[in-house]
Each structure stands twice: as C-alpha cells, then as structure tokens.
Amino acid sequence: MGLRFAVDTGGTFTDLMVADEAGVLSMHKASTTPSDPVAGVIDSLRIAAEAVGEPLADYLGRGDILVHGTTHAINAIVTGSTAKTAFLTTKGHPDTLVFREGGRIEPFNFTVPYTEPYVPRALTFEVPERIAVSGAVKTPLDQDAVIEILRQVKAAGVEAIGVCFLWSVVNPEHELAVGALIEEVLPGVPYTLSHRINPSIREYRRASSTCIDASLKPVMGAYMRGLEQRLRDAGFKGRVLVVTSQGGVMDAARVAEAPVHLINSGPSMAPVAARAYGAGDAAETLIVGDTGGTTFDVSLVRRGRIPRTRETWLGQPFRSHMTGMPSVDVKSIGAGGGSIAWVDAGGLLHVGPKSAGAVPGPVCYGRGGTRPTLTDASVALGFIDAKFFLGGRMALDKDGALDAIRRDVAEPLGKSVDEAAESIVTLATEHMVQAIMDITVNQGIDPTQATFVAGGGAAGINCVAIARRLGCKRVLVTEAGAALAASGALISDLTTHQQAMFHTRSDAFDRDGVNAVLATLKAGCEAFAAGPGAGATSVSIEWSTEARYTDQAWEIEVPLHTEAFTSPADIAALVGDFHRMHQDIFAVSDDKAEIETVSWNAEVRCRIAPDEPGRLAADTRPARLPSRPVRFLGTDWVEADVWRLEAIPEGQMLTGPAIVESDFTSIVVDPGCKAWRDASGNLVIEV
Template sequence: MRVSTDMGGTFTDLVVEDDKGQVQIFKSPTTPLDPLRGVLATVEVAAEARGESLAEFLGQVDTFIHGTTRSLNAILTGNTARTGLVTTQGHPDILLFREGGRTDPFDFARDYPAPYVPRALTVQVPERIGADGSVVRPLDEQAARKALNELRQREVEAVAVCLLWSVVNPSHERRIGELIEEELPGIPYTLSHLLNPIIREYRRASSTAIDASLKPLMGTYLHALERDLTHHGFRGRLLINTSAGGVQDADDIAEAPIHTIGSGPAMAPVAGRHYARVDADVDIAIVADTGGTSYDVSVVHRGRIPVTTEAWLGPQYFGYMTGFPAVDVRSVGAGGGSIAWVDAGGMLRVGPQSAGAEPGPVCYARGGEQPTVSDACLVLGYIDPQYFLGGRMVLDAAAAEEAVLRHVGRPLGLNAHAAAEAILHLATEHMVGAIEEITLNQGIPVEEAVLVGGGGAAGFNTVAIARRLGCSRVLLPGVGAVLSAAGALMSDLSAEFAATSRTVTTGFDRDGVREVLDDLWRRSEKFAEGPGSGAVETTIELFAEARYPHQVWELEVPLRVRRFASDEDVEQLRQDFHAVHEDIFAIRDAESPVEVVGWRARVRCRLNDTDKNPELVSASAGGTRHSRTAYFPETGLVETAVVPFELMEPGEELFGPAIVESAVTTVVIDPGAQATRTASGSLSVKIPLTQRRTTETTKEALPR
C-alpha cells in the first residue's frame, strides 16, 4: 500500500492506493503551529475510515510520500536559520548585486531588495581559482579559520560557502568544509560546488545560501516526521516531493532541503498530464490547482511538464532566485480561503489575503469574521453545510451569509446572493488572468487545450473559467480534490546532476565533453543502483545548456547521443539548438555556431507498475441523489440536481445547472454545460461554443 500526503495552507490532503490500485482520498485541516499534528490527523482519518487503528494502517504502508510547504513558509516569514556566507575575498556582494532587472523602471519609490544573507554575516577568505581551474591564489587557511571564528561569534546556525570558479576546481571549497567541521562542529553547511555546480555567481550563491538556511529547520522537521511515523507503526520508505516534479528519500532531502521549495504545486502538472492523455487524448493541458490559499497554474505542452530556470521566491527581481530548474507553476492569491472586502473607493476586492486554516472562513465557526470565496459558495448553495468533509465538519451557513452581507452586500447595495456571486465572479477573473498570463506568453492555443481542475475548491468555478478562456472541455479527475497528492503517487524517484564545461561547435572539445558526460552518466547510474534499485524502469537523459555566442542566457537542448563520436553528432546538436531557439523565440540564426556552457543529466526511476494499475479509481462512499436551491447568474435561484460523484456511472450525462459533490469537493455544472463520467472516473464537462468567451460583467450579479 502506498500513501501520499500534501500539506497545503488550509488543508492537508491524503491519497491511499491499495494493492488493487483502488484509491481513497481524505482531507483534514492543516495545523500551521504544529504541521506534523495535521499530517498524523489526516492519516488517522484514513485509518478510521478503513476501520483500522493507526498502527494497523501504517503497518501496511510500503511507501509514504510527503509534500510540504514548510520550507517555503519559513523563507517567506523569515523563520530560517541565522546563516553565514563565506566568499572569495573581494566579492562579498554577490547576493546584493544579484542579476539586476526591474519590472517597472520608473518606480523609484521601491526599496532595493536586501540580500538573502546580510553583509554583517558575510565573511571573505583570501583565495582565488581561475576560470580554467588553476590556483591563482592559494587558500589562506589561517585567515579562513579566523573568518569562521567570526561567524561563530555572530552565532550563526548554518554556513553557506560559495567561492569563485569552484565549479571547475572545488579544492578550496572542500577544504573550507573541513575547516567548518573543525571550527564550527555541529553547524550544518552547504558547499556550492556540491549543491549546484553551475556558472552565474548569483544563482549559485543564492541557492547555496537558501539551502544552508533551511537545513536546521528541515532536518529537524523531516527527522521528526520519520520518528513519529515509525513510533506509530510505519516501517516503509519515506519519500519527499521535490520542486522538479519527482520524489527523493527523506535523508537525501534533509541534505539538500532547497529541493522542497514549491514541491507541492509541482505535482499537479504530473497528474494533469496523465488525465489529459487518458480522458481527452490531448497533449495540451492547462492544469489549475485551487487550494484554500492560492491558485496554482501550469501548462503541459506537447506532453511535457513545463520547467523553468527562473524560479523566484517572491516577486521577480525583488525576491530570491533558487538557481535550480523547477516545474513552472504560477500562483496568485485566489483560493477558497481568499478574503473578500470593499476598499475605501467602494471597489470589491478578493485576496490576496487568506483566512488560511486558522481561523479559516467564517462558516468554519473558528473565529473568522471576514467573508471568503468558500463563504460565498455556501451562500450560493453550492456547498452542503451538513456534508462538508463528508459530514466531519458542519458549516455555519447563517454566519457566512451575514458576513457576506455586512462586508460586501450592504456596502455595495447588493443582496446576499448577488454579493456572493460578485465575490466568486471576481475570484474567477483573477484566476483567468493568471492562466492568460502564462498561455499568452507561451503562445498556447487555449481553444485546443483541456482545462484540468484540481484542488478542493476547483469545482466552484472551473467551468466558468473555461468559458472565459474559450476552452471547450474541462476535466475534474476523481482524485482532483487532492490533485497534487495524487500526482506524487504518479511521480518518479528522480535526481539531477550538473557540470560546467564550455565548448563551441566550431571547435568542439570532444575529449573534454566525453569526460563530463561519462561522469554525469556514472553518477546517474550510481543513483539508479542505490536509491533507485528495484525500480520498474529507469531512464537517464542528457542535456546541453547552450546559446548563440554572446547571448546572455542558455537554453536546454536534449542530447540524442551519449557521446559525440563524429562531426555529424556535433552538427546534430547545433541543429537541435536552432530548433529549440526557434520554438521559444520564433527565430533562428542557421549559420551561427552554438556555444555550450553546461551539461546536465536527469535520472528517473519509476517505482510503481503503471501498466498493472494504470488508473486511479476513487473508492470513497457516496450519498444519495437529491436537489437543493442554488443561485446562478443565468437563472437566479433555481432547484438544482445534486448527484454524488461516486454514483455517476461511466458514460452517464448530466446537464447543467447541476452540482456533483463528494466528501471532499463540489463541482458546479453551469447552465448549458454537459458533464459525463469517464471510464477512468473523471468528470468531463463540455461547454457549448455559444457559451465560450462570454463577456460577463458584475451587472449579472445584481439583484433580479
């Protein structure tokens, strides 16, 4: 049996896959002050639903996959370890100078961003490695010891080491690592050449500093998670989600916790791609994961999970860059817990503030006072207050309606239903904007794409979002309410290795490149034979990070060969780069040589036999078919059919207005739309051409 958990800002999701391939899904409120308690509480809910004790349940689990926002939240709230930075003498401002860039060049009121590690905790050591790997200036060990003693006096809790050109000759960084163990015993540290051996000093230094700052926190957290699970009967393998869309062993993640940043949202595209292929037979999917706090969007194009090397923590240019390739997911502050309010100018706003898990929406009756999107949906009749979380939580509908009226309805002169519709409509517009930003920038034809909705709050308005975008089809998987957790079950054990070695196609260094690629291949095989042993299938891919000469940025080009044995192989690389460049920038310089500055290897080990269990099937119990009054802008209040998700038979059609609900989610089928249950268990919604790209305004939300 395999279990996957995803800890979000509002709910912790859990997916249980048994040996027969059947899946049960569960949710439980996240406990921000004690996140491990929330994880175990969700596991207890699953055990209770199966009629088992916690020890009996965990004793059957072979693999426990965990996704967490712990590291990201620590960075955003400033709760990381007090970290010192060791740099080459004369270069203490790598993190301050960064790579430049301004989103608004005429905004001079915005303060220059502070470095991730302050100058007061940055020390310099006399040493210098040249770009060719030669020792220009030997390491002054006495001065290095003195610098480390300064950090000890400043009470640092972690140390990051990033020296110039350590990626081609790491001898000085290795020695400083040894000195740290002597001078600062017990203090965790990160060496840049081991973590992220790439060129570009800022990215390498930033990733090193971020990783070191997370080691005390994440090491403690992961070890406590493993200890608690073991104490309650778990004897299997603990895996952690990574930002690259894979999983790794908990012990490996504790050594490089930077890979957990953004790991939860990275799993949704994995599941979205799967269901787009199975249920719609398309390779273009817009994957939207709606949680309680955020709305995460990604686009699967040509069947490939989107990857970016521009992963920022916080606003672009003003936040911090991770320096690692990561699944490209864009987030906006719009979710079920997003707070609605009217500003001083009389304008309705929704988010980015969120009620989170504590106190949560007003209807949770836990102290929340401001209305949220979830409160609005309850007022509209989309949620059954007696069946929330399968009846484990009863919602206060009267309190939600009063909050919507007090904070939105009366200030805008609207009744409760019109105010609630206005809140949901504005949240929908925020979500549409997030999708349009990523699809328009990449030239994605939305009319050819399928919109895959995930997250507990996805069903409220995914059909409305598709209508605004012009999508003809919406997919809401049976496990859509826990899409990221389900994606983790589909993901591979993976690792990535990088090396720096510059060459040009006009004078290709075959011997040097062969050594680099052979080393990357050996490291990949070592991973496959170690953590990946016993995998159903293992794949190793090689990539070149290439550019036209004098370009600033590189593009990733898949290699067709393991070794460049002939001029034809080199020419093939050049032509492949031209094709990638044209695909991204719509232009190529066919006569130009190509410069390669780095090389990467990605190894993926498939742990489960997807041929044996190709589909995830919901195994949760349902209720009965009935109806209730709900509000739609096209019809006003209308008696609406309510169908339990589990009772819809494959091929059964349902015409809107209608509501399909389960213990963990609610799907609103707008008037005119047609829903069908697919063979895999997904809900497929078709939107008539006449309803797509309709221009809706807040006038539709006014009282009728």
C-alpha cells in the same frame, strides 16, 4: 506490496491519498495545523485508519511507502525562521547577494526598495583565494585567514555556512578545503558548498541557492527527523520520501542534506498527476490549475513534458530572492477557497491575497472566522451543499456566511447578497485567469487549443468559468482531483538531478569533452539507481543541455535525445532542437546561426510506483441526488441537477445546469455544458 500513502500539507487542508495492496485508492482530508504541520499528517492518517475500522498503529504497520509534500521550507523562509547563516565568498566579491541580477518589474518606480540580501553584509566574509576561469589557481587559499574567519563566525553565533567561490564549478579545490576546515574548526555546524548544490555559471544564482540551502539545513533536518520519528512512534515502519521542487521524490534523510530542493515541494506534483490522468487527452497542452484553500497554483504539461525553470523567486520577481535551482514551472497566487473578500476605502472589491487559512477558516466553518471568503460565496450561491461538506462530516454555517457577505461586501457595494457573492467568485476567477495568461499567452501558448485540468478542493467552483474566459473547449477534473498534488506524489518517481558546466560551440564542437562530461553524469545517475533507487521496476535518464545563440545573454533548456555524441548528425539534431525550442518560447529563431552550450544535465528517474494511476473504490450510492436551486454566474436562481461523482457510470452523459459532488469537492457544470466520466474516472466537461 503494502499500503502506499501520499500526504500533501496545504495551507488549509492536509490531503492524503492511500493505495491499498490491490492498488485501489482512497482519499482523505484533515485540517492543517499551522503551528505543527506533522500533526495534520498524523490526523489525516488517523481518519484513513478509522475509515477501514483499524487502529492507527495496525494500519500504519501495513504501509510500505509514505510520500510527503511539504510547505515547511518556504514557510521558514517567509516567516524568517531559517538559521542564522554566514556567507563565505572570494575576496573582492562581497556584494554578490546585494547586486543580484539588477532587474526591475517597474523600471521607473524607485519607491519600492530591493529586499535586503539573503545573508546580510555583516555576516558576509571575504576569503583570500582565487580560481581562474581556466581552473588554474590564481591566488592560493589562505588557510590561516579561513580559520580566523571561522572563529569570527562562531563568535557571531552563526548556525549555518554557505561557501561560494568564483569558478569553483571549474575547479572546486578551494571550496573543498574550506569545507574540511569548517568540519575541523566548527564541528557539527552545517554548511553548503556551491559547486555541489548548484554547479551553475551564474554567480548570483549559485550563491543564492547555496545560502538558502545552508539556512534551511538546521530547520529542515529537525523537521524531517521529527516527521520520521513521529511516524515511527505512530506505527509506520516503511520508507519516508519527500516531494522535491523538480517533480520527483527523495528519501527524507537525503533531502534534508539539500533542503533547497523542497522550496516548491507541494505544487510540483499537480502537473505530474495531470500528465498521468490526462494521458489520453488529444490536446498538445494541458493547463493545470490546483486550487487549494490558500493559493491557486498553475502549471503546464506540454507534449507530455513538464516545463522547468530556474527563474524561481521567493516572492515577486526581482523584489525577492531567487533560488537559482531547476524547478517545475509553477505560478502561485493568493487565490483559494479561503481567500478573504473585502472592499477598500475607494469602494473597490478585492479577493485575496490574504486567506482565512485553516485557522480560523471561512465564516461557514464556524471556527471563529468573521470575514467572508470564496468558500462562503460558493455556499451562498448553492455551489456547495452546506449539509454535505467533506462528505457530510462537517456541517457548514450558511447563515453565518450570508451575514458576513452582507456586512463586508454587499452593503459597502450597494448590492444584494446574491450579487455580492457572484462578484466575489467572478473576481477570484479573473485573478486565476490572469495567472494562467502569464504562463500561456505571455509565453506564446494558445489556451484555446489546451485542455484545462482542474484540481484541488476548490477547483470545481469556477473551473468552467476559467475555461470559458480562456477559450478552452474542454475541462478535465480527475477522479482524485480534490487531492491532485497528493495523487501526483503517489505515482511519482525517485529522482535526482546531476549537472556539470562545459562550454562548447556548434561550429567547433568538442565532442570528446562533452562525451566525458556526459559519461560522468551517467555514472552519477547509475550510482543513484544502484543505491537509493535499488529495487526500482524501471530506470530512465532524461538528458538536457542549457544552450543559447552565440553571445546571447541567457540560455534555454533543450532536451537531448542521446547520451553521447557519436556523429555530426547528433550535433545537427541538437542545433535543430534548439532552434525549435527557441521558436516555441520566443516566437523567433535563426536557423542559420551557431549555438553554444553552457551546462549539461541528467535526471535519473527510478520507478517505485505502479505505471498506471489507480482508481477510487467503486461507489454503491445512487448517482443521482435531489436537485437544488443554484445561482450560476450570469444567471438567476435555477433548479440544477445534482450528481455524485464517484457513482456516475462511465459514459453517462449529463448536461448543465448541474452540480457534481464528491466527498471532497463540488464541480459546477454551467448551463449549456455537457459532461461525462471517461474510462480513467475523470469528469470531462465540454465547455
């Protein structure tokens, strides 16, 4: 096996993890180029090649696999640079994207309007056709009308088409016919059929995911082709894979055909890495915080499983668009190392959501930034050594950071620079804690019984402060934590998701019908394993169903422990699992009530990476560094021990106040805490 690369493009830095032929890891970072993200990917690979003294072409020529996590899809949506898209829907239902699901964050606040529909009404076309809920054709498809609609679509300059008809998930006959007409009348125009991309019973979610997918096809197809071509030009001859929102990877060419899977590409990998590196942790729940330069992403690992959700919004819930696709449950807020601190006209301090990003970056980077950030505050407090940033490759301007904090925060608040810097870190910590509360306490999970896994380049700054505020007793910073998402991508599986709708009730369970659906899903999984997954060291299928109490409005996803229902005991096991899952999520259940299933899911996972995460190369540098003064939160300046993370021997106990530095992050060990490195290379901090 040759070199394996994993690249995660963030808002500030592009992280690269490399596993060599022996499985030894190395970590590298390059500045992200917002106008050309692939340039940051090539730059990070060039830094890695220089570290081993090889020309880039020779180095890449040794590579077998490159896994890429990208924010290009979500950025295209946020910046409005997706393709001009038309929406074809059943006659009489043109307002699916307008009405959506009708919820509000603030029920009585009518000053905030709903966002415009993802596809405007002017590009929404009603197609004469109708399939009944039984699958029978109620109104035959009017092909002449479709051809006329497609001529109007062409005249409007449309670049992509989304097709979503009522009950196509039961009978896709009309959607398939329209797809064939698009190929005939508008050859080369990309289109998406709803029954293929998201066979869900929820009409708005299915329509939304269809239109989002279609709108991304031109831009993501071009991006993927450009990525592969530029990697080939640089000397890479291996397989290019891309991280999906579901926490797996797919071939770049394949995922370009279904780019809606890329919306949460980067953040989905952090819990994958946390699960692998924290496998020995006794806690039932791992809270995963990935702190980059622009955002703080929080997710969970519960009982070894990574929770999924279909409630994935492209902004605020109900005030933005829903993808409607299963995704790793990640909450992201604008709080990272580059988050800008500012004081409003009323004298209140804010940190974020605006970020200095990679350009111009924090003031201390010396690249033209003038507004103080969380990173500047960390330099001011001594958390970050201005002379050892990125392993000494980048000297920081501490005086510039102090001046910016004095001007923009300290003087408006009437505080000293030290007090202002501490206030910035404290407020950023509180924002992160509230994000964690949303996915723990608000979902019935007790954070005091969880371990906090900290990742990302800025994770170490306040990971202990976050844990203390939550009541967590332990913090785990993985050896490669500064590139947590990239390290997760390096060990991720090749995956695909199969779904089919089939309704039945537990008191009248259609065993034959369910088994027929499961057999079809299994055949699709096996075809994937034999095709893109060929050569995998192992193949597994994870089964689940979306179920609810009879006549309940919403479903929950319940894992299945069988691929076929052969006895009443299998049905009873499903019902019992549903009650337990409902109790976990809502703190209430009714074990005497019947349940009904709506859809069935199978996810095939093909193992293409080693089973165990690798270790960084042994460090021969001294583990103990000269101490330095640090101002910890809630203390005055104290002399703190300084350690080099990569060189700390396994089991070596260190006590706070201390700073643990690596080439890519600084970890603040507050006074009173104890820390040590475990057998996996993780830094474990007892709070």
